[in-house]
Amino acid sequence: xxxxxxxxxxxxxxxxxxxxxxxxxxxxxxxxxxxxxxxxxxxxxxxxxxxxxxxxxxxxxxxxxxxxxxxxxxxxxxxxxxxxxxxxxxxxxxxxxxxxxxxxxxxxxxxxxxxxxxxxxxxxxxxxxxxxxxxxxxxxxxxxxxxxxxxxxxxxxxxxxxxxxxxxxxxxxxxxxxxxxxxxxxxxxxxxxxxxxxxxxxxxxxxxxxxxxxxxxxxxxxxxxxxxxxxxxxxxxxxxxxxxxxxxxxxxxxxxxxxxxxxxxxxxxxxxxxxxxxxxxxxxxxxxxxxxxxxxxxxxxxxxxxxxxxxxxxxxxxxxxxxxxxxxxxxxxxxxxxxxxxxxxxxxxxxxxxxxxxxxxxxxxxxxxxxxxxxxxxxxxxxxxxxxxx
Ligand code: KG4
Ligand code: ZN
Numbered sequence: 001x002x003x004x005x006x007x008x009x010x011x012x013x014x015x016x017x018x019x020x021x022x023x024x025x026x027x028x029x030x031x032x033x034x035x036x037x038x039x040x041x042x043x044x045x046x047x048x049x050x051x052x053x054x055x056x057x058x059x060x061x062x063x064x065x066x067x068x069x070x071x072x073x074x075x076x077x078x079x080x081x082x083x084x085x086x087x088x089x090x091x092x093x094x095x096x097x098x099x100x101x102x103x104x105x106x107x108x109x110x111x112x113x114x115x116x117x118x119x120x121x122x123x124x125x126x127x128x129x130x131x132x133x134x135x136x137x138x139x140x141x142x143x144x145x146x147x148x149x150x151x152x153x154x155x156x157x158x159x160x161x162x163x164x165x166x167x168x169x170x171x172x173x174x175x176x177x178x179x180x181x182x183x184x185x186x187x188x189x190x191x192x193x194x195x196x197x198x199x200x201x202x203x204x205x206x207x208x209x210x211x212x213x214x215x216x217x218x219x220x221x222x223x224x225x226x227x228x229x230x231x232x233x234x235x236x237x238x239x240x241x242x243x244x245x246x247x248x249x250x251x252x253x254x255x256x257x258x259x260x261x262x263x264x265x266x267x268x269x270x271x272x273x274x275x276x277x278x279x280x281x282x283x284x285x286x287x288x289x290x291x292x293x294x295x296x297x298x299x300x301x302x303x304x305x306x307x308x309x310x311x312x313x314x315x316x317x318x319x320x321x322x323x324x325x326x327x328x329x330x331x332x333x334x335x336x337x338x339x340x341x342x343x344x345x346x347x348x349x350x351x352x353x354x355x356x357x358x359x360x361x362x363x364x365x366x367x368x369x370x371x372x373x374x375x376x377x378x379x380x381x382x383x384x385x386x387x388x389x390x
Contacts, residue, residue, distance in 0.1 A: 001019070001020045001021075001116045001117075001368075001371075002017055002018070002019050002020075002032070002073075002075075002114060002115045002116055003017070003018045003020070003115070003116060003117050003118070003119055003149075003364040003367050003368055003371075004016070004017050004115045004117070004118045004119070004140075004146075004364065005017070005018060005118075005119045005120075005151075005360035005361060005362075005363035005364030005365075005367060006062075006118065006119070006120040006121065006133045006136060006137050006360055006363065007120075007121045007133065007153070007156070007358055007359060007360040007362075007363045008054075008058040008062070008121065008125075008129050008130060008132050008133030008136075009121045009123070009124070009125025009126065009129060009130055009133070009153045009358065010049060010054065010125055010126060010129060010188065010189070010358055011038065011039040011040060011042075011043050011049045011054050011057075011129075011358075012036050012037065012038050012039070012357065012358040012359070013036070013037045013039070013057065013058050013061045013062060013065055014034075014035065014036040014037070014065075014358060014359050014360035014363075015033070015034075015035050015062070015065045015066050015069045015360050016031050016033065016034040016035070016069065016359065016360035016361040016363070016364050017031065017032050017033040017034070017069055017070070017073045017075065017115065017364070018030070018031055018032075018361060018364035018365060018367075018368065019031075019032045019073075019171070020368060021171060022171070026173060027173075028171035028172060028173060029163065029167050029171065029172055029173070029174060029365070030167055030169075030170060030171040030172065031167055031168050031169075031361050031364075032072070032073040032074070032075075033068075033069035033070060033071070033072040033073035033075070034069065034072075034168055034359070034360070034361055035065045035068050035069045035072070035360075036357075036358070036359050036360070037061050037065055039053075039054060039057045040228070040229060042057065043228060044227050044228045044229075046228075047222055047228050048218065048228060049126065051126040051127070051128045051129060052128055054126055054128070054129040055126075055128040055129050055131070055132050056098070058099075058129055058132040058133065059096045059097075059098040059099040059132050060098050060099075060102075062099060062102070062132065062133070062136050063099065063102035063103055063105075063106050063107075064102065066106075067106055070110075070113055075113040075114060075115070076110055076113070077110060077111040077113075078109060078110060078111070079108065079109055079110050079111050080111075082108045082109060083107075083108045083111075083143075084108065085103070085104050085107060085108055085143055086142045086143060088142075089103070089104070089139055089142060089143070090104075092135070092138070092139060092142070093135060093139060095131075095135075096132055096135060096136075099132065099135070099136060099139075103136075103139060107140075107143055112143075112144045112145075112146075113144075115144075115146055116146070116147075117146060117147050117148070117149055117367060117371060117377070118137050118140055118141065118146050118147070118148045118149070118367075119148075119149045119151045119363050119364050119366065119367025119368075119370070120133050120134055120136075120137035120148060120149070120150060120151060120363070121133055121134075121151055121152075121153045121156065121363050122134065122150035122151060122152065122153075122382060122383075122384060122385055122388060123152065123153065123384055123385035123386055123387065123388030124152075124153055124154065124189060124190070124385065124386055124387055124388045124389070125153055125189070125384075125386060126386065127384045127385075127386040130384035130385075130386065131384045134150075134382070134383075134384050138380050141380065142380075147377050148377070148379070148380070149367040149370050149371065149375075149377045150382045151363045151366045151367055151370070152366070152388055152390055153358075153363070153388075154185055154190060154192075154194075154323075154389075154390050155199075155200075155202075155366045155369075155390060156362035156363045156365070156366045157185050157187065157323030157324045157362060158183045158185060158194065158196070158202075158321055158323050158366075158390075159199070159323075159362060159365045159366050159369060160323050160351045160355050160356070160359075160361075160362035160365070161175070161183075161321040161322060161323050161349040161350060161351045162174040162175050162177060162321075162349065162365070163175075163351060163352075163355055163361065163362070163365065164352070165351075165352035165353075165354045165355060167361070168354060168355075168361070175349050176347075177318075177319045177321070177347070177349060178318035178319055178347075179196060179197055179198055179318065179319070180195060180196060180197050180315065180316070180317045180318065180319075181195075181196045181317055181318065181319040181320065181321055182194070182195055182196070182205075182308070182311055182312060182315060182317045182319075182320050182321070183196055183320075183321040183322070183323060184304070184308055184320070184321070184322045184323075184327075184336070185322075185323050185324045186212075186213045186214065186304070186322070186323075186324040186325075186326035186327060186332075187212060187213075187214050187323075187324030187325045187326060188212060188214035188215055188218065188229070188325055188326075189212050189214070189215070190207075190208075190212050190324065191207060191208040191212045191213045191265050191267070192204050192206065192207040192208070192390075193205050193206035193207070193263050193307065193308065193311050194390055195311075195315055195317070196321075198373075199369040199370075199372075199373055200369070200370070200373055200375060202390040204389065204390060205263050205311060205315070206262065206263025206264050206265065206307060206311060207264060207265065208264070208265040208266060208267060209264055209265070209266045209268075210266050210267060210268035211266075211267040211268045211271060212267070213265075213267060213300060213304075213326050214229070214231055214324070214325055214326045215267075216267040216268075216270060216271050216300065217229075217230045217231040217234055217300075217326065218230040218231070219271050220234060220271055220274050220292075220293075220296055221233050221234050223274055223275055223278055224278070224284065224289050224292065224293070225284070225289075226289075229325075231325065231326060231328070231329060232328070234293045234296065234297060235293075235297060235329050235330065235331065237289055237290045237293035237294070238290070238293040238294040238296070238297040238298075238331065239330070239331065240290050241290040241291055241293065241294035242294055242331070249295060250288075250291050251277050251291055251292055251295045252295065253270060253273050253274065253277070253295050253296060253299045254269060254270060254273055254299065255299050255302050255303050255306075256269045256270050256303065257303065258302065258303050258306050258307075259306075263307055263310060263311050263314075265303060265307065267300070270296070270299055270300070274292060274296060277292065278292070297329075297331055297332075300332070301331060301332050301335045304332060304335075304336070305335050305336060305339050308320070308336060308339065308340075309339055312340075312343060312346065317346065318345065318346060318347065319346065319347050319348075319349060320336075320340055320346055320347070320348045320349070321348075321349050321350075322336060322348070322349070322350045322351075323351060323356070323362075324356065325356055325357045325358065327350055327351070327356050328353050328356040328357065333350055336348065336350070337350070
């Protein structure tokens with residue numbers, strides 16, 4: 001089986017073709033084509049992601065990226081006679097004229113590829129950006145009649161922990177996992193703890209009341225004059241400071257909600273505390289930046305580890321999954337792994353760095369589980385949902 005994944009929820013335009021082969025009970029998974037085009041450089045100038053700019057970039061890039069991905073997957077076969085694109089397609093794509101132009105120039109030239117389903121991110125994310133991916137998927141469906149599976153982006157991050165990075169190049173089994181599982185999803189838009197009884201059976205048991213953790217990283221980075229996205233920048237400085245093994249803490253930041261009875265988070269106060277700290281200083285030197293970065297990362301990590309420990313103690317789970325862009329952070333990774341080591345019967349799965357940030361492979365994989373579970377698929381009557389929840 002081959003599933004085409006499409007991801008356009010934020011500032012990455014991504015397309016992947018996931019091939020599932022071999023023994024049906026224990027299949028192999030391979031990304032026979034996988035492309036991600038990041039718009040980070042374009043948005044970095046503005047210090048954040050601009051929805052309409054993201055939409056325009058997706059419109060421009062989707063068809064070239066599809067072409068590249070199909071090519072890598074060896075699925076391009078020139079059409080013997082130019083096929084027609086459906087009559088109503090121009091009207092359908094009237095809000096994405098650039099996408100229509102690229103679409104009508106490329107798609108009729110190739111034969112319908114051997115793809116069984118199209119999985120596309122429905123939400124959550126930036127609605128204008130989501131719409132482009134969805135309309136593209138629908139246009140492909142109208143032309144090739146391949147069924148579409150709308151996918152929740154957060155389910156994509158959740159299942160990404162099951163993939164080995166080797167799947168990007170060769171056929172691999174998934175990591176073994178047992179339910180019930182707890183998933184910690186930490187990204188630029190989300191911070192949530194999810195209890196999973198099965199794929200698609202999710203309950204959010206904790207979430208942020210204000211800023212997402214990646215958002216806090218990005219905002220604090222901005223205050224320190226560091227470029228977008230802030231996560232990698234702050235973690236680099238924090239690591240440099242950590243290497244010094246300095247036991248002094250020149251700045252002390254709060255650990256918001258660390259002892260609250262629930263599993264919720266709050267990072268807005270932490271961000272404001274950084275702002276006040278900076279305001280009191282006559283000058284921010286490189287040394288001070290490193291010290292603040294480390295204290296901020298320590299605060300965030302302590303809260304995450306404490307809340308995950310509490311969540312594990314309250315729920316008899318067999319697996320812990322972590323997903324989302326922020327788990328690229330080595331210190332957070334290591335701290336969570338160390339905490340979970342103490343639980344002998346719990347397995348922790350964290351995706352390799354290559355698949356932590358937004359990609360379409362995880363969307364295709366979530367689509368695969370939807371097919372396996374016979375969830376409602378096909379049909380064109382679904383919309384982008386910026387606030388879609390698990
Ligand atoms: O999952 P993702 O690619 O996009 C969303 O769905 O939001 O996550 C992006 C977020 C950004 O806020 C970025 O600053 C953060 O992940 N991030 C990191 C690191 N790398 C990326 N945060 C902390 N440490 C990192 N190393
Ligand atoms: Zn994401």
